[in-house]
Every structure is written in structure tokens, then in C-alpha cells.
Amino acid sequence: MNILSSELKIKLFDMVLCFSRALDLLHPEIADHHLRVAYIACCIAETMGFAADEIQNVLIAGALHDAGAASSATRLRLLDYALGNYRLDGSKIQEDIHEHAFKGSELIKDFPPFSQAASAIRFHHVEWNFGRGREFAGVPVPLTASILYLADRVAVMPMKDGNILEQAAEIRRAVGTDTGRWFMPEVAAAFQEASAPESFWLDVTYPHKEAIIVDRFGAHEIELNLDALHELAKMFRKVIDYRSPFTATHSSGVAAVAEVLGQHLGFSSADSKLLRIAGYLHDIGKLAVPSEILNKPGNLTEAEMLVVKQHPYYTFRILSTVPGLETINTLASLHHERLDRRGYPFRSREIPLGSRIIAVADIFTAITEDRPYRRGMDRARSFEVMDQMVLDGAIDGGVAAALQQNYDAFERVRNLSQER
Numbered sequence: 001m002n003i004l005s006s007e008l009k010i011k012l013f014d015m016v017l018c019f020s021r022a023l024d025l026l027h028p029e030i031a032d033h034h035l036r037v038a039y040i041a042c043c044i045a046e047t048m049g050f051a052a053d054e055i056q057n058v059l060i061a062g063a064l065h066d067a068g069a070a071s072s073a074t075r076l077r078l079l080d081y082a083l084g085n086y087r088l089d090g091s092k093i094q095e096d097i098h099e100h101a102f103k104g105s106e107l108i109k110d111f112p113p114f115s116q117a118a119s120a121i122r123f124h125h126v127e128w129n130f131g132r133g134r135e136f137a138g139v140p141v142p143l144t145a146s147i148l149y150l151a152d153r154v155a156v157m158p159m160k161d162g163n164i165l166e167q168a169a170e171i172r173r174a175v176g177t178d179t180g181r182w183f184m185p186e187v188a189a190a191f192q193e194a195s196a197p198e199s200f201w202l203d204v205t206y207p208h209k210e211a212i213i214v215d216r217f218g219a220h221e222i223e224l225n226l227d228a229l230h231e232l233a234k235m236f237r238k239v240i241d242y243r244s245p246f247t248a249t250h251s252s253g254v255a256a257v258a259e260v261l262g263q264h265l266g267f268s269s270a271d272s273k274l275l276r277i278a279g280y281l282h283d284i285g286k287l288a289v290p291s292e293i294l295n296k297p298g299n300l301t302e303a304e305m306l307v308v309k310q311h312p313y314y315t316f317r318i319l320s321t322v323p324g325l326e327t328i329n330t331l332a333s334l335h336h337e338r339l340d341r342r343g344y345p346f347r348s349r350e351i352p353l354g355s356r357i358i359a360v361a362d363i364f365t366a367i368t369e370d371r372p373y374r375r376g377m378d379r380a381r382s383f384e385v386m387d388q389m390v391l392d393g394a395i396d397g398g399v400a401a402a403l404q405q406n407y408d409a410f411e412r413v414r415n416l417s418q419e420r
């Protein structure tokens with residue numbers, strides 16, 4: 001592999017923005033939601049005089065705030081909820097609105113650069129309630145959470161058809177009416193100031209927001225080295241796998257097996273680490289697949305199968321927005337390709353060795369891991385399956401042999417990585 005892993009330089013914001021976009025691929029109704037919230041929240045924070053490094057936490061929190069909402073049904077209900085207080089009949093959504101907030105903060109809090117964002121996400125649905133919202137269940141609510149709360153409400157209010165500049169005054173009025181009751185007065189005042197220019201509203205509804213956000217709020221940009229990227233990918237892995245209890249540790253298994261396969265096949269330890277990162281991220285495109293399909297008990301219909309089949313394409317598209325991530329992207333997104341060009345979605349002619357390793361690690365993990373509805377295959381059965389795939393020209397015989405010759409070791413590696 002001609003990977004210069006030692007020279008790897010990835011920007012943290014690029015990773016955050018790409019993941020944020022990935023979270024919104026789930027449904028056209030929510031397209032852009034996370035970045036919209038991030039943008040509005042950052043504008044408010046800037047107006048309130050936050051320092052550049054504090055704005056960075058606001059950006060991260062906005063970009064990932066609903067990461068704990070696993071299903072498309074929940075995501076759509078959240079839009080509804082955010083509008084709920086503006087409904088004439090005043091009806092409330094019967095659901096613990098804080099559950100996804102708590103889950104989201106749990107998922108991301110162990111990555112140190114995200115710890116502040118995590119505590120804001122935890123409380124992003126706490127209403128101000130004339131000051132009672134300073135605390136929630138005895139815990140102080142961070143200011144960033146109050147900012148997110150307002151940003152989330154405002155983000156869903158613009159109607160798709162119609163000129164945003166015609167709607168702006170009405171939205172500003174609605175926020176004014178609910179200040180104190182729903183919104184913290186200082187945050188609401190900053191919002192009124194930040195949202196006075198027309199450009200604010202045009203930015204809010206502009207579809208390609210990455211550049212706007214980075215240009216304006218990217219001053220405190222952090223670069224990730226290989227180890228930091230590894231930690232970040234491991235954290236994203238949790239969000240990816242969390243959406244499906246059937247495969248709750250699948251990407252951990254693929255990552256660990258791929259790294260050790262790389263070592264057996266002569267990759268340097270840094271390049272093997274890239275394989276591990278690619279393993280964590282290979283199914284990131286599944287964020288675009290409704291969890292109702294991922295978790296369907298029983299067989300998928302033809303149409304549902306075609307939805308699942310899109311995921312490696314989305315893995316590729318999501319990762320390709322990050323400069324510097326090209327090699328990892330190639331490793332990650334070709335995992336359903338076959339050497340005989342009968343795989344998908346690219347039917348690639350060239351499949352680099354590293355990508356073949358991820359493909360074998362994926363297959364091995366998938367067939368040997370236990371799932372709620374079936375036991376994993378034993379050694380003999382998994383040998384049969386892999387041998388047949390080599391014969392069919394689907395997977396690389398050398399990679400499969402490396403795994404089979406050290407089967408017990410790989411089985412241990414997989415088991416350990418998938419322990420919960």
C-alpha cells in the first residue's frame with residue numbers, strides 16, 4: 001500500500017461535518033437539519049461573545065445533537081416536537097424527549113475533544129421555563145444546551161416553499177413571544193441580534209453549509225494525527241452500530257480483524273491502524289438506511305434489500321468529503337466489491353489489497369458473530385463458506401488463507417473486540 005500514514009493530517013471539523021451530513025441522509029425531510037442547527041447555534045454563541053475554542057464546542061454539539069435518535073420515525077417525530085409548542089391545539093408528543101439527548105451524549109462523551117459538546121447535547125431539549133431550566137434533575141444545564149434548544153426550534157420553522165425572507169419576521173416574532181417560557185432571555189436576545197441581517201436567513205436555508213461554517217467559525221481548527229483519528233473513528237463506530245442491536249458490535253469486530261490481518265500480510269503497524277480505522281467506518285453509509293429496515297425481523301423484501309445495498313455507496317460519498325481521507329475511503333467503501341466484478345456498488349476493476357482485507361474481515365465477522373436471531377458459524381462451516389467464495393472468485397485467496405491459518409487467533413481477536 002502506498003499509504004503515508006505518518007503524514008496523515010485530517011481536520012477535526014471536516015470529520016464532524018461529514019458525520020453530521022451522514023446523520024441527515026436518513027430522510028429528505030431532515031436533510032440539512034444538523035448543520036442548520038450548528039450554524040444558528042454558532043451565530044448565537046458568537047454574538048454572546050464566546051471565544052473561538054468555545055464556539056468549536058457549540059459547532060460540534062450542533063452538528064451531532066440528534067446522533068442518539070436511531071430510527072427515522074424518531075428523527076421525524078423530533079421535527080414535529082420542535083414545532084410542537086407552536087401548534088394551535090398545544091398537543092404534546094408522548095415520548096420522553098430527553099432519551100435521544102441522553103443517548104447521544106453517552107455515545108460521544110468518551111472522545112475527549114467532544115466531552116463539552118456531549119454535556120450540552122445531554123440537555124438540548126430542556127425548556128427555560130422562567131429559570132427552572134437552569135437545572136435538570138438536579139444537574140446544572142450548560143449555556144450551550146440552551147443555545148442548542150433555541151437553534152433546534154428555529155431550524156425547523158422555515159417552510160420549504162416560499163421565500164425565507166418573507167418568513168423571517170414571523171419566526172423572530174415567535175421566538176420573542178416564547179422568550180422566558182421556552183427560551184433563555186440572554187440566548188433569545190443574541191438570536192434576535194444575530195438574525196437581523198438577511199444573510200443570516202439565506203445562510204440558514206443555503207444547502208451547502210460546510211464552507212459557510214468553516215469560513216466563519218473554523219478559526220480554532222484542530223488537526224488529527226493517526227491516533228486521534230483512530231479514537232474519533234472508534235467513537236463514530238458506536239453511533240453507527242448503535243442503530244442496529246442485531247449488529248451492535250459488528251464494526252468493532254471488522255476493525256480488529258482487519259488490523260491483525262494487515263499485520264499478518266506485512267503491513268506496517270501504522271498502515272494496519274488505517275485498516276482498523278477503515279473497519280470502524282466501513283458501514284458509515286448505513287446511517288442512510290432506516291433502522292426500521294436494518295432491524296426488521298425476518299426476511300427483507302426485494303425493495304428493502306435494494307435500500308440496504310446502497311450503503312457502501314454512501315460510505316464512499318460521506319468519506320470523500322474529507323480531504324486527506326482518500327486512502328481510508330478506498331479501504332472502507334469497497335467492502336462489498338468482488339474480485340470477479342459481481343459485487344456492488346462500483347463493480348470495481350481494481351481492488352487494492354487493503355480493501356480486500358476489509359472485505360474478508362467483514363465476511364468473517366458477519367458469519368461468525370452471534371446475532372439475536374442466530375448463532376455464528378463454527379470453524380468448519382466458516383471455512384466452507386470462505387473456501388467457496390475464493391473458488392467463486394469473490395474474495396482474495398491469500399487473505400482468506402492468512403485468516404484460516406491463524407483461525408483461533410482471529411476468532412479470539414474478534415471475540416475480544418466484540419465483548420460488551
Ligand SMILES: [Fe+2]
Nearest residue numbers: 065066078124
Ligand atoms: Fe433533539
Ligand SMILES: [Fe+2]
Nearest residue numbers: 065066078152
Ligand atoms: Fe434536532
Ligand SMILES: [Fe+2]
Nearest residue numbers: 282283311335
Ligand atoms: Fe457493509
